[in-house]
Amino acid sequence: MYLDVNEIVSLALESPKTVMIYNHLKSYLEEEKLKREQFYNDISEDQKAEFINGEMIIHSPVKFKHNQASFKLAKLIGVYTSKLNLGEVGHEKLMIRLTRNDYEPDICFFLKEKSDRFNPDQMLFPAPDFVVEVLSQSTEKTDRTIKYEDYALHGVKEYWIIDPEKEIIEQYILDGEKYFLQQKSGNGSIKSVAIEGFEIPVRAVFDKSENDKVLNSIIGQAEKPV
DSSP states (O other), X not given: OOOOHHHHHHHHHTSTTHHXXXXXXXXXXXXHHHHHHHHHHHOOTTOOEEEETTEEEXXXXXXXXXXXXXXXXXXXXXXXXXXXXXXXXXXXXXXXXXXXXXXXXXXXXXXXHHHTTOOTTOOEEOOOSEEEEEOOTTTHHHHHTHHHHHHHHTTXXXXXXXXXXXXXXXXXXXXXXXXXXXXXXXXSEEEOSSSTTOEEEGGGGTOHHHHHHXXXXXXXHHHSOO
């Protein structure tokens, strides 16, 4: 059940334990802040690590099908947005720092107005405009719960969840502080809301020949004289 901030506060205020809850949360968050600072000191560039609800999560290697889906889509988004100078794409190892948690999405995209402020040595980044997570057995629950809510609360306009086993893409669009499901499909086309003009066949994320066709089309369109 999803509760917004006002509903959570109202429930706490109705309890005689309100002050105890406040003191407990304050103590916990102060300790969590120290753990987060330690997390930044401990992580290395060769790790895929995240800080979620006070815990450091080190991710295990992914299956080949996970890697291929992530790579195929990142390649299409990267070439498309680079040719049109729309912004910057992060793949696998870009650390997103939100209010409480730090994530390394499989794919993320920042519109130019945001990415133009980045510097070459930057290691922590704000909420992207577009995020993709590719499901694995160990991450599916987090991708569908904590990250789903956190990305929405921080204004990520569009969130794709890719299931590499079933070869399906779920597209969620932000409405206020919540996502609604725009489409869920293993066929047909999918059109981004956050990345202007970016529309691809769903199969291009899972099939090499389809991916090559779309990539060649993007390159060809970009090279046409205006």
